[in-house]
Amino acid sequence: MHMLDGLNIINSLPLAALDVGHHLYWRLGNLQLHGQVFLTSWFVIGLLLIASIAATRNVQRIPRGIQNLMEYALEFIRDLTKNQIGEKEYRPWVPFIGTLFLFIFVSNWSGALLPWKLIHLPSGELAAPTNDINTTVALALLTSLAYFYAGFRKRGLGYLAKYVQPTPILLPINILEDFTKPLSLSFRLFGNILADELVVGVLVLLVPFIIPMPVMLLGLFTSAIQALVFATLAAVYIGEAIEGHGEHEEEH
Amino acid sequence: MIPQWTLLLATAAVEEAEKGKLFDFDATLPLMAIQFVILVAILNKLFYTPLGKVLDDRDEYIRGGLGNAKARLAEAEELTKKYEAELATTRREAQAVIATAKAEAQQIAAGQLAETQQAAQAQREQAQQEIDKQKQAAFAALEPQVEALSHQILTKLLGAELVK
Known part of the structure; x- marks a missing residue:
């Protein structure tokens, strides 16, 4: 009962x-x-669509303005994908990994930078889409589907052999991995973004002046890093599925 | 008051989570997934394919330009070598020409000098001969006078009677 009173006080601020x-x-x-x-x-x-259309409306050999920015983004994504998946196989995965990165990045930063709270909703409040567990789980499950698809397409049923490598004893752990991957992906992103917004919210509630600024900047940094981490891990999983543990180790 | 708030806040958040609202799975999940897949498809058409093509084309262009430039550089270097070789032969030829010309000139100069000296010698000899001739002529002209003059001197010295 006492707790609920406290809640009411906070809500009335x-x-x-x-x-x-x-x-x-x-x-x-x-x-x-x-x-x-x-x-x-x-x-x-x-925002992403407008930026894409603006960047490709009038493409030039010597890029300027928004085209330059988007080319920089694309090159960054390509490098990331190439590093994780490998020179030979990375190209078809650039759109998926890239959209993961761009969507999460723009979502996180929109949550951190835009004063969504000024728009009042009947219930709940606007925030980064990645602030909601449904979004992050959706993205993580798509990543799982993507790496299963990549593995089966590249190696057919031979992909299943990775579950008994290096020894069949590890079979349960290997199967467990398929569940922990999306779980860790989604909860890492969700937790970081939500925690960041909570910390900023609490600080603003306590000292609504200057003091929350460093934490907000840290939030921007975390948001960018989380987008990078999600995209990189997704690329790593896909790359792993394509290469396969066994072959990978034989190569070294 | 303020510390109390934070405590309440934390408990409030926990309480909200316990209601299951924080981990509230519903149709948002599949729809978000579908929406994301559609976004991937659209961005693939709008962003990745065209801009990727631009990047690849530029790579191609730069690589082509680089290759072209390299070929041209090699060509230019070859030309330079050729021209340098030509220059060297030409310089050698020129030096040979100069040397022959110098030698010729020297020869001509020497010849002319010798000729001139000969001519001068001849002229001098001629002049000497003429001088000698004139001297002799003069001596010959003076010979008869010598006789008369010596006779006169004699006459003067000894008197006219003795000379007879």
Whole structure:
């Protein structure tokens, strides 16, 4: 009871309020959706689409302005993918890894930089789409599907041989890995972004002036790093599935 | 008051999580996945393919330009070598020409000098001969006078009677 009183005091504060676990529910038939996640994700997608169209509208050999920026991004993504998957196989995976990186990065930074809270929703609040466990799990499961697909396409049923390598004793651990990979991917991203927003929220609540600035900057840094980590790990998993443990070790 | 808030805040967050709202899985998950796959497809068309093509084309262009430049550089170096060789032969030829010309000139100069000296010698000899001739002529002209003059001197000295 005492706790609930405290909650009410906090909610009545005008400057900032923490709002964890409240969602703007939409109904689609008998499906339930988190509206605020979709709203911000559409904003992020729109931003990416506008940037892509602006960059490719009038491509030139000597890039300028937005084309230069997007080429830099693309080269960065290509390098990342090439380093993890290898020169031979990386090209078809650039769009997937790249979109993972761009979507997470823009989502995180939009959550950290844009004052979403100024837009009032009937329930819940706008925040980075990666702030919601559904988004991160969706991305992590897509990554799992991607590396299964990559493994089976490259090596057929031989891909399953990796579960009994180097010895069949490790079979349970190898199977467990397929579950821990998406779990760690999604929870790492979700936890970092949510924790960052909570820390900033708490600090703003306590000292709504100057003091939260370093933490906000740290939040920007973390957000960028988390996007990089997610994309890199996804590329590593795909690269692993394509190379295979056995062959990989024989090469060395 | 403030420390109390933070405590309450933490407990509040935990309480919210316990309600299952924080890990609230619903249709957002599959729809987000579908949305993301569509985004990948669209960005592939709009962003990765065209800009990737630009990057590859530029790589190709730069590599081609580099190859071209290398070939041209090699060509230029070859030409330089050729021209240097030509220059060397030409210089050698020129020196040979100069040497022959110098030798010829010296020969001509020597010949002319000798000729001139000969001519001068001849002229001198001629002049000497003429002088000698004139001297002799003069001596010959003076010979009769000598007779008369010596007779006169004699006459003067000894008197006219004795000379007879």
